[in-house]
Amino acid sequence: MSFHFLQSLFDPQSIAVIGASARPQRIGNVVMRNLLAGGFGGVIMPVNPKRQAVAGVLTYPSVAALPQTPDLAILCTPAASIPVLLDELGLRGTRAAIIMAGYLATTFDADGRALETVILETARRHGIRLLGGGTLGILVPKAGINATFSQVRVEPGMLAFVSQSDAVGTMVLDWARPKKVGFSHFVSLGDALDIGFGEVLDFLASDPDTQAILLYIESIRDRRSFMAAARAAARNKPVVAIKAGRAPRRRQAGGAEPSYLGMAGLISSDDVFDAVLRRAGILRVEHLDELFGAVETVVRSRPMNGSRLVAISNGGGGGIMAEDSLYLGGYAMPALDADTVAKLRRILPASWDGCNPIDIRVDASAARYEAVLGALCEQRAADAILVMHTPNALSNSGEIAAAVIKAAKSINCTLLTCWVGDESVAAERKRFAAAGIPTFSTPGHGARAFLHIDNHRLARELLMQVPPSISTGFTPDLDGARQVLRAALDKGRTQLTEAESKAVLAAYGIPVVATHAANDPQDAARVAQQIGLPVALAVMSRDLRRKWDIGGVALNLETAEAVEAAARGMIERARITCPEVTISGYNLQTMQPRGHARQLLVGVTTDPLFGPLIIFGEGGRATGIRRDMAVGLPPLNLPLAQDLIERSSAAALLDTHRGDPAADRDAIALALTKVSQLLIDLPEIVELDINPLFASDRGVTAVDAHIQLLAAPANPHRFAIQPYPKTLEQQATLRNGRPVLFRPIRPEDEAAHYVFLSHMSEQDLVYRFFHYVKQIPRRDMARLTQIDYDREMAFVASATGEGGEAETLGVVRVVAAPDNQTGEFAIIIRSDMKGQGLGSGLMRKMIDYSRERGIRIFRGDVMYDNQPMLALLKDFGFSFGRSEEAGIVRCTLDLQVPPGQAAATGRAGNAGVET
Numbered sequence: 001m002s003f004h005f006l007q008s009l010f011d012p013q014s015i016a017v018i019g020a021s022a023r024p025q026r027i028g029n030v031v032m033r034n035l036l037a038g039g040f041g042g043v044i045m046p047v048n049p050k051r052q053a054v055a056g057v058l059t060y061p062s063v064a065a066l067p068q069t070p071d072l073a074i075l076c077t078p079a080a081s082i083p084v085l086l087d088e089l090g091l092r093g094t095r096a097a098i099i100m101a102g103y104l105a106t107t108f109d110a111d112g113r114a115l116e117t118v119i120l121e122t123a124r125r126h127g128i129r130l131l132g133g134g135t136l137g138i139l140v141p142k143a144g145i146n147a148t149f150s151q152v153r154v155e156p157g158m159l160a161f162v163s164q165s166d167a168v169g170t171m172v173l174d175w176a177r178p179k180k181v182g183f184s185h186f187v188s189l190g191d192a193l194d195i196g197f198g199e200v201l202d203f204l205a206s207d208p209d210t211q212a213i214l215l216y217i218e219s220i221r222d223r224r225s226f227m228a229a230a231r232a233a234a235r236n237k238p239v240v241a242i243k244a245g246r247a248p249r250r251r252q253a254g255g256a257e258p259s260y261l262g263m264a265g266l267i268s269s270d271d272v273f274d275a276v277l278r279r280a281g282i283l284r285v286e287h288l289d290e291l292f293g294a295v296e297t298v299v300r301s302r303p304m305n306g307s308r309l310v311a312i313s314n315g316g317g318g319g320i321m322a323e324d325s326l327y328l329g330g331y332a333m334p335a336l337d338a339d340t341v342a343k344l345r346r347i348l349p350a351s352w353d354g355c356n357p358i359d360i361r362v363d364a365s366a367a368r369y370e371a372v373l374g375a376l377c378e379q380r381a382a383d384a385i386l387v388m389h390t391p392n393a394l395s396n397s398g399e400i401a402a403a404v405i406k407a408a409k410s411i412n413c414t415l416l417t418c419w420v421g422d423e424s425v426a427a428e429r430k431r432f433a434a435a436g437i438p439t440f441s442t443p444g445h446g447a448r449a450f451l452h453i454d455n456h457r458l459a460r461e462l463l464m465q466v467p468p469s470i471s472t473g474f475t476p477d478l479d480g481a482r483q484v485l486r487a488a489l490d491k492g493r494t495q496l497t498e499a500e501s502k503a504v505l506a507a508y509g510i511p512v513v514a515t516h517a518a519n520d521p522q523d524a525a526r527v528a529q530q531i532g533l534p535v536a537l538a539v540m541s542r543d544l545r546r547k548w549d550i551g552g553v554a555l556n557l558e559t560a561e562a563v564e565a566a567a568r569g570m571i572e573r574a575r576i577t578c579p580e581v582t583i584s585g586y587n588l589q590t591m592q593p594r595g596h597a598r599q600l601l602v603g604v605t606t607d608p609l610f611g612p613l614i615i616f617g618e619g620g621r622a623t624g625i626r627r628d629m630a631v632g633l634p635p636l637n638l639p640l641a642q643d644l645i646e647r648s649s650a651a652a653l654l655d656t657h658r659g660d661p662a663a664d665r666d667a668i669a670l671a672l673t674k675v676s677q678l679l680i681d682l683p684e685i686v687e688l689d690i691n692p693l694f695a696s697d698r699g700v701t702a703v704d705a706h707i708q709l710l711a712a713p714a715n716p717h718r719f720a721i722q723p724y725p726k727t728l729e730q731q732a733t734l735r736n737g738r739p740v741l742f743r744p745i746r747p748e749d750e751a752a753h754y755v756f757l758s759h760m761s762e763q764d765l766v767y768r769f770f771h772y773v774k775q776i777p778r779r780d781m782a783r784l785t786q787i788d789y790d791r792e793m794a795f796v797a798s799a800t801g802e803g804g805e806a807e808t809l810g811v812v813r814v815v816a817a818p819d820n821q822t823g824e825f826a827i828i829i830r831s832d833m834k835g836q837g838l839g840s841g842l843m844r845k846m847i848d849y850s851r852e853r854g855i856r857i858f859r860g861d862v863m864y865d866n867q868p869m870l871a872l873l874k875d876f877g878f879s880f881g882r883s884e885e886a887g888i889v890r891c892t893l894d895l896q897v898p899p900g901q902a903a904a905t906g907r908a909g910n911a912g913v914e915t
Helices: 003-010 027-038 081-092 115-126 166-176 197-205 223-236 269-279 286-299 314-327 338-345 366-378 398-406 422-434 443-463 476-492 498-507 521-531 560-577 620-626 638-649 649-654 667-680 747-758 764-769 778-785 838-853 867-875
Strands: 014-018 043-047 074-075 096-099 129-132 136-142 143-150 156-163 182-190 212-217 241-245 309-313 386-389 414-419 516-518 535-540 554-555 583-588 596-608 611-618 630-632 685-696 699-702 704-711 728-733 739-745 793-798 806-816 822-829 858-864 878-881 889-896
Touching: 003 096, 003 129, 003 136, 003 197, 014 027, 014 286, 027 043, 027 143, 027 309, 074 081, 074 182, 081 115, 081 338, 115 129, 129 596, 156 166, 156 197, 166 182, 166 212, 182 197, 197 223, 212 286, 223 241, 223 269, 223 443, 223 739, 223 778, 241 269, 241 286, 269 443, 269 630, 286 443, 309 314, 309 366, 309 443, 314 386, 338 366, 386 398, 386 443, 386 822, 398 414, 398 422, 398 747, 414 422, 414 535, 443 611, 443 638, 476 498, 476 667, 476 704, 498 704, 516 521, 516 630, 521 535, 521 560, 521 583, 535 560, 554 560, 560 583, 583 630, 596 649, 596 667, 611 649, 611 667, 630 638, 638 649, 638 667, 728 778, 747 778, 747 793, 747 806, 764 822, 764 858, 793 838, 806 838, 858 867, 867 878, 867 889
Parallel strands: 014 043, 014 074, 074 096, 096 129, 156 182, 156 212, 212 241, 309 386, 386 414, 822 858
Antiparallel strands: 136 143, 136 182, 516 583, 535 554, 535 583, 596 611, 596 685, 611 630, 685 699, 685 704, 728 739, 739 793, 793 806, 806 822, 858 889, 878 889
């Protein structure tokens, strides 16, 4: 990734304003004046062939006439002029440009080509990164950069805001100023022709001046870069987003609802985006007025280990209002344990009912508030406490606020406050804000703040889940499943029969009800007698999946005559209601005693942007009516599967109800992980439908199933989140006989990584980072250990320490360029483990991986003094050249050259690591 070019965008030392204008209300005029008013300390060079000066600054007639190469160019000219200007800037060496002109996709050049295409080709030819078109621009207040045509002044702060809409961007800037909200960066992506959310998030994730990131999203163009960057950023700092466009698109006039919509018809695009943001660790809010409140609350609150909220109020009304808001947000307030109730009864009036929210009475004093807070903390009864106070003549709001602030110093959980009212309690809210305690004006706002904190906590927990590419919980019959798929595709079929679909599920350990086929009504009667009555009968048709729509399902048929009559009736109904449907036969099953089993649905669909999705919810005939499903992104492990279950409307059905025992949630979650594994192993599957999946206290059973295939080769990057590539693990033995595992890095390696770096000498750290690094900040360590396997790779050499803990002995990583043509590598070996073959073993593994991935050029920078590393690379066939920096050697290996020709004899051929 070209972070150097983003540095030119966000921290330029020189800026050229091309199309700078002296005419008021022109973009070139407003941008020029904003840059001057912002206090930018670098060089500003206006370009205008018709003016001697703009805003009091001498102009230059052309790009070629500029006295120096601008780091950043702001193009305020008409769209047609941009390709030529980019050519001129590229020849000068400019590396970043902002394009203000919009509608580039619908504006064409003399040859009829869309300017969007021409501009991109020109920029890529010169290595220029583009922001826009149709962008409002960027703001970096700390650096004095106001490269926008906004009229709103912005103060420096610790929040970054990235918007896809210039109108919303202007609205937010206008909203933020009177509230004294400052920004580290403001970025208007516009059309995101080149630079999009992904690259900006990558930059902001490692920016020390940015404490939290806010997003306004309308659509995503590049799923791979967005997911990777969003997950990396959210692991590092809070990311809060508004996703616009929630309403479903209207159908064309006269358009009818199709009889079968497939799995995709059960969910909306907003359902998909909700699942995407959740899996990316991003907190989603509904409205702009929630955006800043949510991020402020999350930033100020302490990390929570659970979701137990206890509310305190000096009157029942406030507590009830908070509880109602929580209920509407899907949260039920927990009951207090017996010990806590007993302790509180010694503090509170006898009229207290022992419930949460805690009503401490209208006349509650500061001492009573303090005592209740102390009791809750002593009992560790809460992960968060919402303290509410409604001013009245019987209590002193200021004294109570002072008592809460005092108690907060010893409180071991998240504290939220709500002093209800406006001017009468404004002073108290200022005191809370000064003390760093989140404060709100209504119980509803306080309740929603807790939900934001809790949702952010859950999102971060899910973010840390990295399911393996190969399940360790069961061993599927992969060959058997592949044979079923291959047989169908060889016959030109992309839809499996019910029996074939169930054979695939059974190969993955999902219990199924056996299905038997019959050709005609008489054959159905014969099969029914053979498998045992009573039976369930259903038509087979490639044209129909919702068999209920034509009465194509009959249950509890107890005689052969009833089976034959039902089959004939199905043919007749189909002939009348759906003459285009061809019935090819019948499926029969022995009736399964349903008892107290719940009917669920497990589905798979493939989104055009985010790839395979897993759908879960209530099954049976209600599926097509309610369409209230939860969506998850594979790969899943058991915690992710349990989360998918809990988010579904079917979750309430699984509990004990009217004497029926609770359904086995673990069995359901295991079935979901098996479906996830099936998608990883069998890329031909693009849609799957298990409906119903019976679930009881005894487990699950798939009663009906359908699978749709794709005949063309699957996209190897089809998953929005690449699973942990367990197949890349490799056992090895060092020269001293110690066993070691070469494997991809995981988020859980963070602690071991800190220990690993503590074993490094100062010199080795300088060799790796080009300067001495005493301590790597948490944000940078998260970036090193929590990677996206789709765009970069890091292999660690892991061994077992003397105490049984995992030790990291060495790391090699490569980051591929967006076009996958080049990969930048870096390697570091623990200082006390040199000479054991770790360097050559890790380097060989990374070279093999990069060659297999299709990377053409493998390169890295090595300090000239690091002669042992240069010797190692020479053994692998690297060539050496000068770098732009003094004392640095650019080392390059052409991976398209066969390995035998690239590597010379020596340590590369006999590294001392046995694999």
